[in-house]
Amino acid sequence: MERQKGSFVFAGGKIKIFGGSATATVLKAGREEDVSLKEALWVSCLSGLPGIKIGASFRNRDSTAVSLRRFNLVEGEMVLKGDLSQWRFFPIGTVGKRATLFSEKVLSRYETIRAVYRSFNAEPPTLPPHPRYEDPRWRESKDVAVITNQDGDTILIGAAGAPVAYVEVSLFIDGNSVKILVTSEMDDVVVEPGEERASQEVVFLSLPMLEAMEVWAKMVAESHGYRINRHPLVGWCSWYNEKQNRISEQDIVGIIEATKKEKDRLSFQVIQIDDGYQKTVGDWQTNERFPRGLSSLVKRIKEAGLMPGLWLAPLAVNDSLPLFYHHPDWFQRDQDGNLLDRSWTGWGGRSYALDPTHPEVQKYLRTIIQDAVLLGFEYLKLDFNELAEGVRFFNPKKTRLEAMRDLFRLYREAMGEKVYLLSGIGLERGALGFADAMRIGPDAVAEWDAPVPWCIRESIRAVLFTQPVHRVWWNNDPDVTYLKPYRKLTAQELKTWHSAVGLSCGTVMISELLGSKDYSRHFRNLEILTPPPSEKVRPFDLGKGEYPQCFGFRLLRPWEDSAVVMVWNPEKDWQRLVIDLERIGLSGSQNYHVWSFWDEAYLGVFKKSWSTPEIPFRDCLVVKITPADKDGTVPVLVGSTLHISCGAAEVANLLFFKDCLQIELTNSGARNGRLFLYAANRRPEIKEVCGCRTKGVEVVDANLYSLGIEERVRGKQQSLILKV
Numbered sequence: 001m002e003r004q005k006g007s008f009v010f011a012g013g014k015i016k017i018f019g020g021s022a023t024a025t026v027l028k029a030g031r032e033e034d035v036s037l038k039e040a041l042w043v044s045c046l047s048g049l050p051g052i053k054i055g056a057s058f059r060n061r062d063s064t065a066v067s068l069r070r071f072n073l074v075e076g077e078m079v080l081k082g083d084l085s086q087w088r089f090f091p092i093g094t095v096g097k098r099a100t101l102f103s104e105k106v107l108s109r110y111e112t113i114r115a116v117y118r119s120f121n122a123e124p125p126t127l128p129p130h131p132r133y134e135d136p137r138w139r140e141s142k143d144v145a146v147i148t149n150q151d152g153d154t155i156l157i158g159a160a161g162a163p164v165a166y167v168e169v170s171l172f173i174d175g176n177s178v179k180i181l182v183t184s185e186m187d188d189v190v191v192e193p194g195e196e197r198a199s200q201e202v203v204f205l206s207l208p209m210l211e212a213m214e215v216w217a218k219m220v221a222e223s224h225g226y227r228i229n230r231h232p233l234v235g236w237c238s239w240y241n242e243k244q245n246r247i248s249e250q251d252i253v254g255i256i257e258a259t260k261k262e263k264d265r266l267s268f269q270v271i272q273i274d275d276g277y278q279k280t281v282g283d284w285q286t287n288e289r290f291p292r293g294l295s296s297l298v299k300r301i302k303e304a305g306l307m308p309g310l311w312l313a314p315l316a317v318n319d320s321l322p323l324f325y326h327h328p329d330w331f332q333r334d335q336d337g338n339l340l341d342r343s344w345t346g347w348g349g350r351s352y353a354l355d356p357t358h359p360e361v362q363k364y365l366r367t368i369i370q371d372a373v374l375l376g377f378e379y380l381k382l383d384f385n386e387l388a389e390g391v392r393f394f395n396p397k398k399t400r401l402e403a404m405r406d407l408f409r410l411y412r413e414a415m416g417e418k419v420y421l422l423s424g425i426g427l428e429r430g431a432l433g434f435a436d437a438m439r440i441g442p443d444a445v446a447e448w449d450a451p452v453p454w455c456i457r458e459s460i461r462a463v464l465f466t467q468p469v470h471r472v473w474w475n476n477d478p479d480v481t482y483l484k485p486y487r488k489l490t491a492q493e494l495k496t497w498h499s500a501v502g503l504s505c506g507t508v509m510i511s512e513l514l515g516s517k518d519y520s521r522h523f524r525n526l527e528i529l530t531p532p533p534s535e536k537v538r539p540f541d542l543g544k545g546e547y548p549q550c551f552g553f554r555l556l557r558p559w560e561d562s563a564v565v566m567v568w569n570p571e572k573d574w575q576r577l578v579i580d581l582e583r584i585g586l587s588g589s590q591n592y593h594v595w596s597f598w599d600e601a602y603l604g605v606f607k608k609s610w611s612t613p614e615i616p617f618r619d620c621l622v623v624k625i626t627p628a629d630k631d632g633t634v635p636v637l638v639g640s641t642l643h644i645s646c647g648a649a650e651v652a653n654l655l656f657f658k659d660c661l662q663i664e665l666t667n668s669g670a671r672n673g674r675l676f677l678y679a680a681n682r683r684p685e686i687k688e689v690c691g692c693r694t695k696g697v698e699v700v701d702a703n704l705y706s707l708g709i710e711e712r713v714r715g716k717q718q719s720l721i722l723k724v
Helices: 109-119 209-224 249-261 295-303 322-326 359-374 400-415 456-465 491-503
Strands: 002-004 007-010 013-017 023-028 031-036 041-045 051-059 066-080 088-090 138-142 144-148 154-160 166-174 177-191 196-198 201-205 234-237 270-273 278-280 283-286 307-312 316-318 351-353 379-382 420-424 437-439 475-477 508-510 550-557 560-568 578-580 591-596 601-607 609-611 620-627 636-640 651-657 660-665 673-678 685-690 693-701 704-710 718-723
Touching: 023 051, 051 066, 088 138, 138 144, 144 166, 144 209, 154 166, 154 209, 177 196, 201 209, 234 307, 249 270, 249 295, 270 379, 283 359, 295 307, 307 359, 316 322, 359 379, 359 400, 379 400, 400 420, 456 491, 491 550, 491 560, 491 620, 591 636, 601 609, 620 636, 636 651, 685 693, 704 718
Parallel strands: 234 270, 234 508, 270 307, 307 379, 379 420, 420 437, 437 475
Antiparallel strands: 002 007, 007 013, 013 066, 023 031, 023 066, 041 051, 051 196, 051 201, 066 177, 088 144, 138 166, 144 154, 154 201, 166 177, 278 283, 316 351, 550 560, 560 620, 578 609, 591 601, 591 620, 636 673, 651 660, 660 718, 673 704, 685 718, 693 704
């Protein structure tokens, strides 16, 4: 990518800049004015990368203070090669927005907001008129967006450099015309006479989409900070069951007792109490369903060897509380002084959001966090941290991003370094360096599709598109999965979601009320996901369609160079997909065994590519692709049903000596399962078993054998020696 006079040029076309320069939108005496920044715009080439970085600054040369609303860093026209209808916009930075072709009709931002409110049976707010928000021809994304076509011509536009402000990437698509607007949203910060404010820098990268996302994620981590010293956790959350916000103390006790009883199968690390224990938001004392408060539950959870976890929405306050009436200046308000409503969340009455830039609010927030830590909670899920667009902060010098980073810094200081912090939602740069884990998508409600993004299909989308930031910014939390089909979620749909959660290598949580029903026959569905493996997961065909359909990881071990991938069908018809083995990191000249996890089926030997069986709508395959021995003399471990990672988590080592094969296992995965061996010369024989029992070797097919394993004991060395 390069800069030419008045344009940015990349492989798929160019961006022609209107007027040849950036502008700053300022408010003077209540009226908007655009100020040219010809001498205050900087553009630099990225070292060793096909891309550029831009930024701007504004100096107030007036004798009175002005409000800086935004920097219009790029305002121009996109001239793209080929058929415009085949270009696609990926709003990766905005939770719940799907990738769309330029030719598609979409809802406007306001229509989307209204649909969300109606899904909560709440009255949509009255929204101020704004052409960008009312006209469905606008496509928008916060902080990062990707524009690409079927040929792979791609441009990523994303926030970069030191954290200053949120970035908006907007396209206006009208027939054969595509206008682009890239802004650094400065949120009406006050700029004193003679004072200078810089914009958020923005990068333009012309790389294949997956590579561009990975490069951008590392750039942002270097400038904003990151927190990956803790691993993704496995646990239980009280929200996604039939009780939801009617959860009780007795329900939590039932979970603790079930966990203690089945500790070898329920390998929880945390039990997290979600929304429903408190009197109301803003009054974090327990309600009548928790008559003994939270301290006794904290003690019991710790006695079970687990981390006690708690949900809080620190900024939310119900209007029934004295706090709301006694401190009206503590709350977020718009530019006209109106309160910003949070009532759609279903807490009853009306709820409003605190202004975290107010010094007294900061003291209040510290107290909430410190009280939870003093009670003994070691895991905090801090929710609803949104700072609304158009907010007028108590501190007029802060952008929303600066206020968000100050808020998360306060949270971390108040809780200390040892408490595990989960936040939500999406690619929130404000939490970078402070949160251990991030809910990267919408609620995984037990329903495949819905008019609003709270559904499994959109949760899968979020898992796939945010994979480049996992273990680079924080640990991704895809939200809960389920032990069995629930509500509108079918067994087939659950299998696909379960596979996405398991192979994402992020947080694993469930919500079933284990103490009230017998779920023991479904525990294996959790066992095969735990603990999450520590592999670098990639959506291999990112940008090729609305959803990546092939994602997974390359499994590099001293004894093998394999791949484990999930292939799924989000389309309405049956699909047969062709997987290019070189695209997923394998050799194009090697033969590979392909084995399918869910149906325990050996699919054959392939070279260069593998064509899947037909996959039904909403279904998936999870396969292990393992190199075949060139002369067929060495047996190959082609599959394992102990863990969905097919050997990445549960196999510690494979050792070959003389005529024997030793398989060493970890504590990961299910207590019972099968290993699958391809052996061309002879049927393997069991010589020695340690730490588990075996059903013996069974013939599955020609040269394919299974080894049944039972009663694996956690904490005990597990190994098998086979004569081969």
